[in-house]
Amino acid sequence: MSTISESRSFTTDWLHQNHELYTAATNHTFIASIRDGTIDVINFKHWMEQDYHFVREFVRFVASVLLKVPRDSPEQDADVILGGLTALESEISWFRKEANFWQIFLEKVTPLESNKEYCEFLKELEGTETPYPVAVVAFWMIELVYNASFMSCLEEGSKTPFELLSTVKRWGSLEFHQYVHSLQQLADKALENVSEAELKKAHEVCVRILELEIKFWDMATIQTG
Ligand SMILES: Cc1ncc(CN)c(N)n1
Numbered sequence: 391m392s393t394i395s396e397s398r399s400f401t402t403d404w405l406h407q408n409h410e411l412y413t414a415a416t417n418h419t420f421i422a423s424i425r426d427g428t429i430d431v432i433n434f435k436h437w438m439e440q441d442y443h444f445v446r447e448f449v450r451f452v453a454s455v456l457l458k459v460p461r462d463s464p465e466q467d468a469d470v471i472l473g474g475l476t477a478l479e480s481e482i483s484w485f486r487k488e489a490n491f492w493q494i495f496l497e498k499v500t501p502l503e504s505n506k507e508y509c510e511f512l513k514e515l516e517g518t519e520t521p522y523p524v525a526v527v528a529f530w531m532i533e534l535v536y537n538a539s540f541m542s543c544l545e546e547g548s549k550t551p552f553e554l555l556s557t558v559k560r561w562g563s564l565e566f567h568q569y570v571h572s573l574q575q576l577a578d579k580a581l582e583n584v585s586e587a588e589l590k591k592a593h594e595v596c597v598r599i600l601e602l603e604i605k606f607w608d609m610a611t612i613q614t615g
Contacts, residue, residue, distance in 0.1 A: 488557070515595070
């Protein structure tokens with residue numbers, strides 16, 4: 391569960407209502423294997439190859455969220471999203487550097503089915519039919535899964551291998567945790583005055599993201615060779 395915000399809101403309610411799915415997404419066997427130090431390096435490389443492709447698509451999604459921030463909202467709201475977009479530039483450089491270390495040829499990677507499915511979903515969310523409140527909720531949920539997952543690999547007693555610490559700290563840091571909390575606050579604010587239909591849609595999007603995140607981790611562990 392979110393460790394910063396415990397007060398009641400739509401987003402916290404949805405996390406409680408989907409507790410099992412959330413736990414499956416944030417405590418997947420892939421993450422557990424990093425945490426207990428048993429991860430197979432092949433699985434880690436599979437994840438990295440696929441995630442690089444995902445992040446390239448994710449940039450476009452985040453840019454679309456930025457465009458949807460209502461013009462009459464405080465400037466800081468757009469700044470939060472802009473901060474996320476800027477961070478993705480350094481994330482892409484980080485992927486390239488890590489890929490070099492792991493001898494991964496990113497340009498030769500073919501996106502697998504679950505990755506394609508997730509990227510297709512991002513494209514749907516980018517469209518003008520998806521209103522800002524739904525889009526910002528999606529952005530928050532996507533980042534939350536990575537933050538909660540990788541934070542658990544830094545907990546006391548975890549046996550995360552040294553070579554994976556750079557990855558784990560990228561998404562498991564307190565700084566990123568605070569960023570995800572800012573997104574959650576933006577999401578809850580945006581949900582304050584939406585219709586029942588939009589609220590329902592935003593909740594459905596959260597559930598779908600949790601399912602897609604589970605499939606994404608599965609992809610890294612199920613692949614062979
Ligand atoms: C699949 C996935 N989900 C979330 C994130 C975090 N931006 C990511 N890099 N990849």
